[in-house]
Amino acid sequence: xxxxxxxxxxxxxxxxxxxxxxRPPSYWPFVLPALVVVLAIIIFPWLFTIWMSLNEWKxxxxxxxxxxxxxxxxxxxxxxxEAVGHTLLYTVLSVLLPLIFGTFAAVVFxxxxxxxxxxxxxxxxxxxxxxxxxxxxxxxxxHPQLGVLNYLLSxxxxxxxxxxxxxxxxxxxxxxVETWQWTPLVMLIVLGGIAAIPTEPYESAQIxxxxxxxxxxxxxxxxxxxxxxxxxxIRSIDAIKSFDIIFAITQGxxxxxxxxxxxxxxxxxxxxxxxxxxSAIAVIFFALIVAMAAxxxxxxxxxxxxxxxxxx
Amino acid sequence: MSLRGILGxxxxxxxxxxxxxxxxxxxxxxxxxxxxxxxxxxxxxxxxIPEHFAWKNYADVVASNRFLTYFRNSLIVTGAATxxxxxxxxxxxxxxxxxxxxxxxxxxxxxxxxxxxxYLIPLFLLFQWLGxxxxxxxxxxxxxxxxxxxxxxIMIGYFETTPIELEEAAVIDGATSWQVFRHVALPVAKxxxxxxxxxxxxxxxxxxxFGIVLAGRETRTLPVAVYNMISFDQLSWGPxxxxxxxxxxxxxxxxxxxxxxxxxxxxxGAVKGG
Numbered sequence: 001x002x003x004x005x006x007x008x009x010x011x012x013x014x015x016x017x018x019x020x021x022x023r024p025p026s027y028w029p030f031v032l033p034a035l036v037v038v039l040a041i042i043i044f045p046w047l048f049t050i051w052m053s054l055n056e057w058k059x060x061x062x063x064x065x066x067x068x069x070x071x072x073x074x075x076x077x078x079x080x081x082e083a084v085g086h087t088l089l090y091t092v093l094s095v096l097l098p099l100i101f102g103t104f105a106a107v108v109f110x111x112x113x114x115x116x117x118x119x120x121x122x123x124x125x126x127x128x129x130x131x132x133x134x135x136x137x138x139x140x141x142x143h144p145q146l147g148v149l150n151y152l153l154s155x156x157x158x159x160x161x162x163x164x165x166x167x168x169x170x171x172x173x174x175x176x177v178e179t180w181q182w183t184p185l186v187m188l189i190v191l192g193g194i195a196a197i198p199t200e201p202y203e204s205a206q207i208x209x210x211x212x213x214x215x216x217x218x219x220x221x222x223x224x225x226x227x228x229x230x231x232x233x234i235r236s237i238d239a240i241k242s243f244d245i246i247f248a249i250t251q252g253x254x255x256x257x258x259x260x261x262x263x264x265x266x267x268x269x270x271x272x273x274x275x276x277x278x279s280a281i282a283v284i285f286f287a288l289i290v291a292m293a294a295x296x297x298x299x300x301x302x303x304x305x306x307x308x309x310x311x312x
Numbered sequence: 313m314s315l316r317g318i319l320g321x322x323x324x325x326x327x328x329x330x331x332x333x334x335x336x337x338x339x340x341x342x343x344x345x346x347x348x349x350x351x352x353x354x355x356x357x358x359x360x361i362p363e364h365f366a367w368k369n370y371a372d373v374v375a376s377n378r379f380l381t382y383f384r385n386s387l388i389v390t391g392a393a394t395x396x397x398x399x400x401x402x403x404x405x406x407x408x409x410x411x412x413x414x415x416x417x418x419x420x421x422x423x424x425x426x427x428x429x430x431y432l433i434p435l436f437l438l439f440q441w442l443g444x445x446x447x448x449x450x451x452x453x454x455x456x457x458x459x460x461x462x463x464x465x466i467m468i469g470y471f472e473t474t475p476i477e478l479e480e481a482a483v484i485d486g487a488t489s490w491q492v493f494r495h496v497a498l499p500v501a502k503x504x505x506x507x508x509x510x511x512x513x514x515x516x517x518x519x520x521x522f523g524i525v526l527a528g529r530e531t532r533t534l535p536v537a538v539y540n541m542i543s544f545d546q547l548s549w550g551p552x553x554x555x556x557x558x559x560x561x562x563x564x565x566x567x568x569x570x571x572x573x574x575x576x577x578x579x580x581g582a583v584k585g586g
Contacts, residue, residue, distance in 0.1 A: 027407035030493065031416075034404030034464060037396075041431070041457050042423050048434035105331045111324055119332050121571040126335050128567045128574065130518045132535040133556035136542065137342045140549055148341060148358050180334055185578065192579050241427040244520045248539055262427055269433050270525050282430040289425050 049279045057276035070280035079256060080281070083264040087240060090171055090178075090260055094239035095232055097179040102186025103228060107216065109187060110194045124184040131181070135248035138177050139164070142249075164250050167257035174258055177245050182238065186231040193227030194220065226300075233296050240289055261285050339564075345553035346370070353549045369554040379555075381530065382537040388448055389533055390516040393455030397463045397512050402505065405467025406493055410476075417468065423461040428521045431457050436525060450526045451533065458519060459512040462577075466511070469580050470504025471497060507577040510570050514563050534559045 053071070056064045074080050109120055126134065141147050142163035150160040163173040201219045210218075243262045246252065252259035252267070259267075265285060269278030341360075345353060349366045352359040373379055408416055431454060439450040474497060482492045498505075523536035532540065538555050567574060 026489070027411045029489075030403035030407030031411075031413075033400040034460065037400050037456060037460055038419055038423075041435070041453065041460070042419065042426075045431045045434040046422075046426075048438075049430060052434065101331070104327075108324070108327045108331055113324055113328060117571070118568075119328065120575075121568050122335050122339075123332055124571070124574070125339065125564055125567050128514060128518075128563050130520075130535055130538075130556075130560040130563060132518075132520045132539050133560040134338070134342075136538060136552060136556045137338070137345065139542075140345060140553070141341070146354055146356070151356070151358050180338070188575055188579050237425050243427070243429065247524075248520070248542075262429060265427070265429050269429070270436075275433055275437070278433055282427070282433060286426060286430060289427075293425065 049282055052276055053279035053283050055276045057274075057279070059273035059275065066276070070277045071284070073277060074280065074284060079259070080261075080264060082256060083259050083261045086171065086258060087260040087262075090175060090242065090246075090258075091236060091239045093172070093175040094178040094182070094242065095235045097175065098183040098186045098235055099228060099232055101179065101183045102231065103190050103224070105183060105187040106190035106194055106224075107220065109191055124188065126181045127184045131244035132248050134181070135177070135245050138245075139249050142173060164258070165254060167254055170250060170254065170258045174246055174249065177249070178239065178242060181245070182235060186228075186235060189231040189234070190224055190227050193224040197223050229296075229300050233293065233300075236292055236296060237289060240292065241285075261288075342553055342557055345549055346557050347554075348550055350548060350550060366550050369550040370558070372551050373555045373558060378530075379537070382532050382534050385448060385527075385531060386517060386533040386535075389451045389455055390513055392448075392452045393459045393516045394509065394512045396452070397456060397459035398505070398509060401460050401463030401508070402467050402498075402501075403493065405464050405504075406471045406497055406501075408464070409468050409471035417465070420461045420465050423457065424465075428457070428519075432522065432525050439526070445526065446528050446531065448531050451522060451531065454522045454526065455516045455519060457522075458515050462512050462515060463508040466508040466577055466580060467501065467504055470501045470507075474500045503573075503576075506570075507573045507580075510566060510573050511577045514566060514574075517563060 054065060054067060056066045056070075105123065109116065109123070141149050142165070144150060144160060144162050144165060147163070149163065153160060161169055161173075164170045197220065202215055205215050205219060241262050242260070243266070246258055246260060246263055247266070250258045252263040261281065262285070265278060265281045268274050268281060344360055344362075346369055347365045347367065348359065348362045348369075349364065352362045352366075407413075435450070435454055439445050439453075444450050478500070479492050479496050482496045483489075487495070518535065519533075520535040520539065523533045524539065527533065527536050538552075538559050541552055541555055
């Protein structure tokens with residue numbers, strides 16, 4: 001590409017015309033250092049992971065090539081199958097709940113009210129705060145005897161819960177933390193969408209006597225749909241590979257009740273040091289994430305947006 | 313004001329209260345836990361503001377558990393990983409934007425959707441072979457996985473919106489492409505530098521997964537150190553909460569004062585590492 005444009009501009013320089021002396025310099029020297037870094041820390045690990053996944057590779061034992069047998073192990077590994085189920089449940093809930101609350105929060109933050117800037121800063125703090133630090137405090141709040149959450153439940157006359165200490169409630173409890181943490185990101189993305197909507201539709205709707213809910217349902221919602229979709233996309237990718245919160249609060253427990261694929265991957269690779277099988281899981285996990293993103297993109301393309309909305 | 317207007321105002325105030333209170337209450341409770349003695353932290357019904365403040369929780373954290381070592385480790389890892397990322401990422405963002413090489417952004421996208429653990433397996437082996445485990449170098453290198461894509465991604469966006477006419481004029485005046493970058497393009501992109509720097513610092517500072525595998529006893533960063541406190545001090549909540557607050561306080565402060573940059577960066581690419 002660069003040689004073509006260089007040739008074109010060189011010929012232009014033979015007959016100097018006003019304003020045609022601009023010759024695009026080569027930008028490769030600017031990109032080269034980053035290219036080396038990216039090759040070393042992103043591309044190389046990927047190629048190496050694929051190679052490792054084809055080997056029986058345990059720390060301390062000899063390495064033997066085994067073809068696809070690490071991959072064939074997954075469908076017959078009950079713990080892996082179980083982890084896939086946990087991941088699906090965790091991901092679906094951790095996408096839907098932040099989408100609902102985040103959209104509501106965006107509508108609220110679009111209005112003008114005193115201290116809006118400060119309140120917005122506080123609102124986005126959960127997603128910026130160090131995940132391990134907040135996980136620690138949530139763990140204390142979940143404590144069945146001393147935790148503040150059971151006290152709050154008792155104020156409403158509700159029975160105490162075991163939260164993350166019981167297999168049946170552990171995933172919903174973790175989703176509660178994840179929702180608390182990531183609703184702000186959805187809010188920010190959707191707020192960007194709402195801010196781009198012109199005021200005319202609202203003005204004419206008001207003249208026609210439309211109520212708040214009608215204006216939201218028939219004007220705002222269709223126009224911000226593309227933004228909600230972007231938020232859903234990002235949220236899905238982050239939720240499916242969520243690690244810090246789950247690891248710090250439950251380590252996948254009790255038992256393996258909250259063990260997602262990512263948590264299981266950690267155990268296989270760095271607790272059992274079965275690096276070959278761990279690499280195979282990493283490859284399949286990545287393929288799953290790509291497939292999920294592709295599916296969402298496909299759904300997005302199949303959905304017809306309104307004229308203004310398609311601008312996103 | 314009409315009755316409807318007043319009702320609307322009350323409704324809005326209520327809505328604001330509902331959406332902001334989970335965050336406010338959480339951080340207030342975190343602060344409350346961190347300044348209470350064990351008696352108050354174990355009390356039922358819970359005590360919100362104690363009669364006696366346990367400031368010694370903070371003193372204990374800072375004095376014990378090699379806290380200063382871990383703090384220094386965090387500073388070095390985040391500082392080096394962010395500095396290196398700016399050094400290679402800012403020029404790269406410029407080059408990619410000017411070459412309009414949008415396809416190269418696919419690599420950034422791959423980095424964005426890859427689980428952090430996938431990098432750890434091969435790089436862990438590599439660092440082992442190189443004999444680097446036990447130093448901070450492996451963590452600095454692997455944090456680049458988080459910081460470099462953030463910086464490149466955000467800088468592409470900023471350099472694409474800066475006008476190219478000035479650069480053309482500088483070239484005609486005989487400036488080299490490095491001079492054009494250094495003296496024309498870079499000053500215009502200053503807001504982008506701030507945004508990418510702040511986000512790279514936060515996501516590197518917060519990173520946990522790389523540290524639990526790569527860090528030894530002497531090379532833990534603060535998030536890993538706090539996590540390791542859990543098993544030792546399960547029952548003393550005060551110092552634990554104090555440690556958690558100390559770790560995340562710099563980030564909360566940044567969020568408060570650099571909110572505009574953070575929002576701009578997050579909505580531009582919604583980058584998050586790990």
